[in-house]
Every structure is written in structure tokens, then in C-alpha cells.
Amino acid sequence: MSLVEAVEPQLGARIGRLRRTAHTLLQHGARVEPAVLVRVARLDDADVEVLCAALDWLGDHPDDIARLTERQLPVPGMDTKWLPRHGTLLRDLAGWDVRAHLRRRSAVAHLTYVDPEYRATGARRHDAWTSGDSHRLAYRPRTVLVVENRDCRLDFPDLPGTIVVEGSGKAATWLLADVPWVRSAERVVYWGDLDADGFEILDRFRTALATPSDEGGAACTVTSILMDADTIHRYGDLGVVRDRRGRRIERTAVDLTSLTEVERTAYYAVTTRGAAPVRRIEQERLPLVVAAELVAALTEAPSQGSHFM
Structure with missing residues (x-):
């Protein structure tokens, strides 16, 4: 035949x-x-x-x-x-x-107040912001820290003038890019998983905030923490090369134009085509106290309290 x-x-x-x-x-x-x-x-x-x-x-x-x-x-x-x-x-x-x-779903951002002066009042620690709703934060943050994982938001240590927001992974840009108090903060910090997805989320989030929003929010700069080669080296023993189903994590790097050189080096390290000792370090595996120290180091006046609203 x-x-x-x-x-x-x-x-x-x-x-x-x-x-x-x-x-x-x-x-x-x-x-x-x-x-x-x-x-x-x-x-x-x-x-x-x-x-x-x-x-x-x-x-x-x-x-x-x-x-x-x-x-x-x-x-x-x-x-x-x-x-x-x-x-x-x-x-x-x-x-x-x-x-x-189609009608766009309202964005709901879950957040945690970590300012020690505010927390001493005994008021609620956790809150939510829904786009289009009438809402007032407990205080106006000088620093907004966006994290990928819920555990990191819920348990983050006290930090003056700071609100910790749950970015919900790839939804971070859609959830937060138009939130007025995010854009009006003195600094916006992003901390995600140290893997291909984490860097791609950071790239999109930074790109979105680099231009004014449709609602008139100002452009702002996004700084990252714990998303560099030093973190891979220091915490590599907590990393994995397989996903939750036991399959090898294989991701090819794409062109992420908004990463810094330091971030890009780490991104290439976890997306290399060759053998890699680490493909993913999930953020909840890292010490929260270290993350808090890094955010505090970015703050010009960490000893000052927040402006209660």
C-alpha cells in the first residue's frame, strides 16, 4: 500500500x-x-x-x-x-x-493595613477595595506593596505608612492599574514569585503604571524586591524545578521590555533552555521579615506614621 x-x-x-x-x-x-x-x-x-x-x-x-x-x-x-x-x-x-x-467586572483588591500606629488603635486590619464603589481607606498609604500570595499579605509585618495589596497573580494589572490611591502613593513596590510568570506579571504591571490611567491617575514607578539573582543564590534550596503535578517546568524567555537589568538576569536564569537548578521560588517560602526590611529601606522616612483618613 x-x-x-x-x-x-x-x-x-x-x-x-x-x-x-x-x-x-x-x-x-x-x-x-x-x-x-x-x-x-x-x-x-x-x-x-x-x-x-x-x-x-x-x-x-x-x-x-x-x-x-x-x-x-x-x-x-x-x-x-x-x-x-x-x-x-x-x-x-x-x-x-x-x-x-461585555460589561467589565468590578475589580476587587484585598488589602492589609500594616502601619503600626494604625494597628495600635485596634481597628480592622484587613479590607477590600471595589472599583466604582464608595469607599474610604483607613489611611492614605505612602507605600503600596503588591504581593502575589495571600499568605504574604495576611501575615506581613508592621511597616509605617504601608498598605499591602494582594495582586492575585496575572490579574494584578487589571485589578490595580486604575486604583487612585495606588498611583498616588509615594512608592509602589511589587514582590512576586521568582519564576517566569512572576517576572511577566511585574513587566505588565510596571508598563501599565508607567503611563497615566484612563481615569486621570498619574504615571508612577514600580520597584521590585526579592526578584533578582542574589535571591536565587541565597534561597535556591527553597526553589523547585517541577510543578505541582510533577512535570518539569519549562519556559522560554520572551522580550520583557520593562524589566531592569538585574531583574532580567534573574528572569533569564529561570527561563534558560538549558538545565537550571531553580525554575521557581514561591514568595511565601521566603522570610517576611526580609521583605519588610527591603521595603523599609526604600522608604525615605520609615519612622513617620501614616496620614489617617
Whole structure:
């Protein structure tokens, strides 16, 4: 049997599915281009059905889209994570960017007050800020420390004039870039996991804050702590090379234009294509007292109290 004879049945089946898929999409009002059709054909039948259901719902409810978030679309078979995964494909089939017209979810930033003078009052230590709501902080921070991990926020040591905010990983930029008291602080400090994701989050966060916000917030500088080669060397024994499922962590470096040279050296160390002794040092493994000392060193007048609001 020749190679052509061997693959012909498989090719025939694939071509047949492409034709059926194209016909189905056209019936649901999709704009079908060859390149888009090839992408749709990579989906399983269940996702194709959801695509068609989404196209039908959008056609029947053109005025409802602006009042819903991407998790609220009442499309049969669509789970809350479906649109983030397939939004680009739906855009190309529908001919317009569905996600851009959805209502943006309110950002909720969880924070901890660590100013010792304030804490001595016995008032609440933990708080939350929701965008668009009427809210008043206990005091105006001179320093805002953004951390990636909840444990680090909840247990951070006392530090004058400081509020510690939970950045929630990759959501940090979306959550905090437009918060007015973040941009108005004298200094903004970021501390994330010492891994590829941590540096990429830092890069996006710093880039976002380097320009004024849409709401008129001023541009500001972001400084990092414990995200350098010295930290890798000092705490390398706490690092890992495998993820929680036991798979080797393999990440290739990308061009992060907002990193400093010191940060970039550490980033390359954990994303090298060769063997690496450390691929990830999670921030909660590091001593909080060391982090507090580094933030205090950045503060011009660490002995001064905060301005209670």
C-alpha cells in the first residue's frame, strides 16, 4: 500500500468534517474564512456546538450584551471559562469583538493595613477595595506593596505608612492599574514569585503604571524586591524545578521590555533552555521579615506614621 493510499481515508474524513462544519456555521450566520474554518476544525464537536449556540444567542439578543460580563452569557453548554479560551475565534466568526462589548467586572483588591500606629488603635486590619464603589481607606498609604500570595499579605509585618495589596497573580494589572490611591502613593513596590510568570506579571504591571490611567491617575514607578539573582543564590534550596503535578517546568524567555537589568538576569536564569537548578521560588517560602526590611529601606522616612483618613 502506498503512502497516498494509506492516508487517503483519513484525509477524506477530515475534508468531510470541514465541509459539514462550514455548512453548520453558515447556517448559524457565521463569517467563514478558510483559516478560521481550520481553527474551528481543531475543536471537538461539543465546542463547535457551543460556538453555534453563541452565534445564535448573539443574533437574538443584540441589546443584552452590554449588561453582562463574560461569565454571565446564558449560552447553552458554555461554561464560565469558555469565552476567555475561545473569544478570538468567536470574534472572527461573528465579525465583531464580543468581549470588548461585555460589561467589565468590578475589580476587587484585598488589602492589609500594616502601619503600626494604625494597628495600635485596634481597628480592622484587613479590607477590600471595589472599583466604582464608595469607599474610604483607613489611611492614605505612602507605600503600596503588591504581593502575589495571600499568605504574604495576611501575615506581613508592621511597616509605617504601608498598605499591602494582594495582586492575585496575572490579574494584578487589571485589578490595580486604575486604583487612585495606588498611583498616588509615594512608592509602589511589587514582590512576586521568582519564576517566569512572576517576572511577566511585574513587566505588565510596571508598563501599565508607567503611563497615566484612563481615569486621570498619574504615571508612577514600580520597584521590585526579592526578584533578582542574589535571591536565587541565597534561597535556591527553597526553589523547585517541577510543578505541582510533577512535570518539569519549562519556559522560554520572551522580550520583557520593562524589566531592569538585574531583574532580567534573574528572569533569564529561570527561563534558560538549558538545565537550571531553580525554575521557581514561591514568595511565601521566603522570610517576611526580609521583605519588610527591603521595603523599609526604600522608604525615605520609615519612622513617620501614616496620614489617617
